[in-house]
Amino acid sequence: MDAQRTRLPDGRWHLQHGPIDIVIGANGDPDSVDSAHEDAWLRFRGILGELVEELPLLRLPVQGNCPLQGPIARRMWHACQPYKSSFITPMAAVAGAVAQELITCYSISGVARAWVNNGGDIALHLAPSESVHIGLYADLARLNLDELQRGIRTDAQFDISSLLPVRGVATSGWRGRSFSLGIADSVTVLARTASEADAAATVIANAVNLTDPRIQRRPACALKDNADLGDLAVTVDVPPLEPALVQQALRAGLKRAQALRGARLIWSAALICQNQIASTDTAAMGTLENHRANQQAGSVFA
Template sequence: MISVLAEDRVFLDYGPIEMMLMATSPDKNMTVQMQEAAKEVMTWLSQLSKVLDQAKDVRTLNHPRLLELPLPLRWMVEAVLETGDKSLTPMAAVAGTFSDLVADRLVEDGAHKVIINNGGDIAIRLFGSERTKVGVTPSIGANRFTHVIELSSTSGVGGVATSGRGGRSFTKGIASSATVLAQTARVADSCATLIANHCFTPDPHILQLPAEELDPQTDIPGHCVTVKVGELSPEVKRKALGNALAKTNELVTKGIIQGAVVFLDEFVGMIPNDLCYPLNKKGGS
């Protein structure tokens, strides 16, 4: 359930959560603190399970007393509200929220560098001269990354999240992957979902079905989600990618996210243009 992999790494496998915790401090070994934070995840997950119906209900975004909600659900609601899109439910931010909860707990415990990877939704906390690199994959489930993002304590990035076809959740779009950088992992998570959803344009070769036909317990009944994508013309791909980048630009302009990179098969676009670099540049490896 909780495995110590090294003095700076702990792995948690509990229910729906598979989380890698990494934390370091110049003053102490953080292994015990990471184990305690992993145990706290179980408590937070229990809290959320008791209000799961609210977490899956879009009407919870209009809850009149957010402070009365359990902390995980409150952070999920606040993150989705920040996107400005009321079609998302709080579940759009669930993975990123748990990454943030753990990361902030470890910072409180004295960590100077924290990386929490919850199934690809990553919370990052860097202080002082700390730096890190994040690999970006061209598709969900890819076993390699093709681009790299460099981050420092001055980057203003506290979360990196990816959404798209083949992910753990449904998508309304056709993006191979949409990776978002934001101040928190929970906002990056919800915005990655939103941008991936916007990577779409109607085409006969795209099969979509109501989400409830695929999962009766879905949090987005009545929404059509992508089931299969056939052979698409370059024009269709460019239009879909353009729609995703338009939403990215809107979110960046509003200061909600720092940027995003979107892949659609052989096409890729990013805002800003220097968000990340291919492995064959800058000596990436």
């Protein structure tokens, strides 16, 4: 099937091609925004073919020198390269890298802000003095038609201003569309770029983990043909666990996140598992907890 695009009622664009499913929004001078949308559409139509050409190499663990040729493929590899001491393939950063490729089309005069949301992995363009508001929604399994009609109630919210060195937001977890080795419902990472955020979210979500016979895991290759994780056991179901065990898993993930923050690979991270929250940012932690208390986490842009 060829790439397709649809203009949504609120002015955003929905772009779809095979497994790539993207929503793009932008504000600013109408002519500049329209021009950027057209450039993004032209670029989008060739992305899937480029990635398919190098797919065998993209499914191999990151090691040695980068063997890839395409700009998106190389971006994926380099985003994952800091984590090559553990098993990781460039596919861990594919969604963020694609979003990052398209956001460059909006980095032009006249576009005040733009966001490319690739299944919850978001690349941002922010002109000076601009900002975006991000909502966190941890458990997609609880999303139903009634909530969609009434309006989605997010689990937490935070702002990203142009003053911050953050232009990428990504979320990973066992409930998401990709496989995870851990038990986090969601790990949301803010980083310099969407590809870096994507890779880091994968790594941190894998680290939110513990050994318990009640947690169900299966080889990735048994769930999906040609899975880049091969026969590694990925999480398929996590029953309700004792709070102390959830805290243990979150501490393991938070330790990994804090190490990545110390290495300046991420700006911050929020980890959610079975209604418990951990964050690398004390101030953000308070915001997350207060919002959750008021409302009794993918990413959702607002």
